[in-house]
Amino acid sequence: MKIGIFEIERDWEKQVYLETLRQNLGESLGNLELVFTSEPLDSFTVNAYSDLNVAVIYINSLVTEKVLDQLPNLKLIITRTTGTDHIDILACQKRGVAVANSPYFAFTTVAEHTIGLIFTLAKRIATAISKVKNLNFSREGLLGFDLFGKTIGIIGTGNIGKEVARIAYGIGMKILAHDIKPDLQLKEKFEVSYVSLEELLKHSDVIVVMVPYYSKTHHMINLENIKLVKDEAMLINTARGPIVDTEALIWALQNRKLQGGIALDVFEGERVLLEMEKILENRFSPQDYEKALKTLHLLSYPNVIFTPHTAHYTKDALQRNINWVAETITQFVKNKCLLTTYSFYF
Structure with missing residues (x-):
């Protein structure tokens, strides 16, 4: 399973992701191919990530129908945000791509x-x-x-x-x-x-x-x-x-x-x-x-x-969000589906 984690700006974030996933998955972590990048996922970058199974995105990513067309193997989008207005939810549902957002971290x-x-x-x-x-x-x-x-x-x-x-x-x-x-x-x-x-x-x-x-x-x-x-x-x-x-x-x-x-x-x-x-x-x-x-x-x-969209931006909240992302990835890797039901507005 290949997982892309986008918009990672600091080295410590990457290390915390790896440590948390290692704690959750143990030796199974070795079966995952993890790609960390500072880039957003959008129509300008998607060609480099066309074989992803899971995309972990943030506020500057923009997942449109055009982007989804170039991700044929995608099964799950995890957004490290409460809002989902940067994702075409209906297009995801048509393609069977699950979407998980993070309403509680901040x-x-x-x-x-x-x-x-x-x-x-x-x-x-x-x-x-x-x-x-x-x-x-x-x-x-x-x-x-x-x-x-x-x-x-x-x-x-x-x-x-x-x-x-x-x-x-x-x-x-x-x-x-x-x-x-x-x-x-x-x-x-x-x-x-x-x-x-x-x-x-x-x-x-x-x-x-x-x-x-x-x-x-x-x-x-x-x-x-x-x-x-x-x-x-x-x-x-x-x-x-x-x-x-x-x-x-x-x-x-x-x-x-x-x-x-x-x-x-x-x-x-x-x-x-x-x-x-x-x-x-x-x-x-x-x-x-x-x-x-x-x-x-x-x-x-x-x-x-x-303020530049920083209301959520504290070290405590980021740590909670990383823990939630790691738990969601773990759940998906072990069960091949999400055990939590997510609701979205249209």
């Missing part, structure tokens, strides 16, 4: 990052640090606001959204939520009130986007409903970029909405911006470049901050 990690971004905006921390590094110790532009007693609106109360609710409750915030499947335990534990998306946008001081990305959540925040938000509200997106229409954010800022700030760990045009070194390789479409330029325009506003 839900606390991402929630902590989300809360960190909220504090950064509320306390004007990024602006303060920038000013002081330029030897400007004035308080101009640094007037923040308290989070205690404010209302946070959580769009999507899955694993990460639940954690955000738990932490926000501890801060003393009032919690609104919107989800197609309200969680009764959240109502009891953290006094969460489930409301319509429109009500959430109208009444929240802090809006947090936590839903998975699929066709029904594309531009869930858009030019129409962005008009409902409070002038002083803030918006945080640590889910997936295309859930929020960049044009809607630009409109809001131009019309003095969302003056509390915008913090994005994910954004439209992300592939272009995260892979700038490949910008001359004709990997991206004109639409990708247009999205990236609109996203970059957001950075011209002083109350907008970005």
Whole structure:
């Protein structure tokens, strides 16, 4: 069995994979051909890996129907992400290719990052640090606001959204939520009130986007409903970029909405911006470049901050993810199938 593990950037990751697989498989590890690479799996690299049986991918890989056509022996895709918007799930199902995602490795990690971004905006921390590094110790532009007693609106109360609710409750915030499947335990534990998306946008001081990305959540925040938000509200997106229409954010800022700030760990045009070194390789479409330029325009506003899709990126979370990948490979090698059932949105 040949297994390709893509987007491995650090030597220690490779070593941990090997050690963990050795512990799980023992001498059977010798029957596997393991290929580690820093490359993503996509239409530009797939020719070099056409004989793979298992592909372990990450956020910059893009597995389309065209890519799958060039992987005739592929039986399993393991993505080291919670989201699966970089995989054509339906095409995989047609070909009998199993897909496993990792919904549990970083839900606390991402929630902590989300809360960190909220504090950064509320306390004007990024602006303060920038000013002081330029030897400007004035308080101009640094007037923040308290989070205690404010209302946070959580769009999507899955694993990460639940954690955000738990932490926000501890801060003393009032919690609104919107989800197609309200969680009764959240109502009891953290006094969460489930409301319509429109009500959430109208009444929240802090809006947090936590839903998975699929066709029904594309531009869930858009030019129409962005008009409902409070002038002083803030918006945080640590889910997936295309859930929020960049044009809607630009409109809001131009019309003095969302003056509390915008913090994005994910954004439209992300592939272009995260892979700038490949910008001359004709990997991206004109639409990708247009999205990236609109996203970059957001950075011209002083109350907008970005992190480069690192909400999940801690050593603890990476270790948990490696353990899960190794366990999933072990399960597949021993049983020739996955024992866990995975569900996906379309």
